[in-house]
Amino acid sequence: MREITYRQALNEALVEEMERDERVFLMGEDVGPYGGAYGVSKGLIEKFGEERVRDTAISEAAIIGAGLGAAMTGMRPIVEIMYIDFIGICMGQINNQVAKVRYMFGGKTKVPLVIRTEGGTGRTLGAHHSQSLESWFIHIPGIKVVMPATPYDAKGLLKTSIRDDNPILFIEHKMLYNRKGEVPESEYLVPVGEAEVKREGSGVTLITYSQMLFYCLEAAEELEKQGISVEIIDLRTLLPLDIQTIVESVKKTNRAIIVEEDCKTGGTGAEIGMQIMENAFDHLDAPIKRVAGADVPMPKSPNLEKLAIPSKEDIIKAVKEILGK
């Protein structure tokens, strides 16, 4: 199968869905001639014109608010927030408006809105350009949170997200844009809300998503050489959480470690771990573990930045600990 980058995969999803449905349009900062800060919308303005690929002013609150208004009145907007770090500026719009209108209005409106953004660590950009803020959003009933790791999932999930009648926060990872993977030429969709077992194993289940998937896969390779078998679940969607897939795996391995890039305290692992407790406690042979980011703002220094997020070694260590090796 052909291999393309995560960036290209996302670009194809945008092109295909904009061709398929003329209600779909893209709006955000520098998405036009510049092609988006990470190059995802390159070539779109040439293809679809300025009406459907709109460069906005630097006005995050209005970008989200306007996206919502357009979604409630017949359009299917994709709006881009350049870095998830800036999402605080429009948090009120997302939390109080985007996520709540349908419920507050007794189900009388739909919000087919995709908020594309990008997060994560790895470019030594410091505290305002490196955050993993997904846990803020799993605390908001009414939106869905999607975080693809592979080019295949990025394309399939973005297409599905655009077709979904619910608001979706679609979080890409800045270190994955250049990563290549197999993506078929023919059309396919990946359902929102379904995790996937990316590697089968028997000793322990690693539950992860986004960039950390690749750290887990590398750790698993190394552990296999040492005779330790690891199963890896890529959540792909954080909200709604596919607890079923997690429980099935834990029933088999009896051990669970959540590997997450965000700050540990109040992070995604806290919620996932608790759901495992609620749904699979009897199958656990050891306390659930978390390998997570440090509870600090992201430091600039390259060495501190590395220390602030999980490493392959941290994952290997946690696996050995949970197995008592």
Next chain:
Amino acid sequence: MEIKKEEAVFLLKKMMQIRQFEDKIWELLSKNIAQGGSHLYAGEEAVAVGAISVLNPDDYITSTHRGHGHAIAKAGKLPELMAEILGKATGVCKGKGGSLHLADLSQGNLGANGVVGGSLGIATGAGLSIKLRGTKQLVVCFFGDGATNQGIFHESLNMAAKWSLPVVYLCENNLYGMSVSVKRASAVEDLTKKALAYDMPSENIDGMDILAVRKTVRKWVDFARDGKGPSFIVCDSYRYYGHSRSDAKVYRTREEEKFWKGRDPIILFGKKLIEENILQEEEIKGLESEVFDEIEQATKFAMESPLPKPEALYEDLYV
């Protein structure tokens, strides 16, 4: 021209420091010695140096994502700034901040900011504090044309005007916010109009002319110190480099770049000083090589400095 030789040398040298500093950062970025991003200030030197040169040392500034120039102009030490950009332990923020977060509280620099518009509220609050503490200080709040489309710009100007705070809001209009021109982003091209809504006095000046910047900023600084409240100044200028390292500059023409480089603030000022017989060409060359040595030393210091120790990860989070 009413400027003493000593002062002229100071201004010219500061601008040269910024230019050569930025050219050096560009070189370090290209060689991957500096990692991450850096938004360079080259081309806009007259704005930071001119505006900050009329302030007292205990006055405050707030800076932006394009903050190296403000930091240098506000008495920043070149080696510490360079080390910070490389994320070294000897940096002005101990390597925790980096290019986007240069700050030197001891010099009244309340910090660069990775968030566009992020410092407008801080400047307003510093102005409020000055008023409450009853001192004679003031704040110059730097931000770009792009930031004037953020909600917090309007909220801050309204608050400062209502409470008559000692803040000079200084907009660096370099025609673009990343790739989007003022023309394409803003409903009004004349940005001074945005202050009209808050009855705030405003003025648009040539930001490539350091003497014009000084004259106008001094006027509004005096106004604020006299307790008459905030003002809004728009300085027209141009950034020479792309927005960041990866910027192919498809949104602007090479002719436009040439036009603005033909109005280079350092060359313009140098010429004027020669014409007015304040400095000789040789002296200017001498200054340039002095600055060259300073930048080389700063770079050497930064490169030879250690990275922070691992324990530093958890330091300085709380008092």
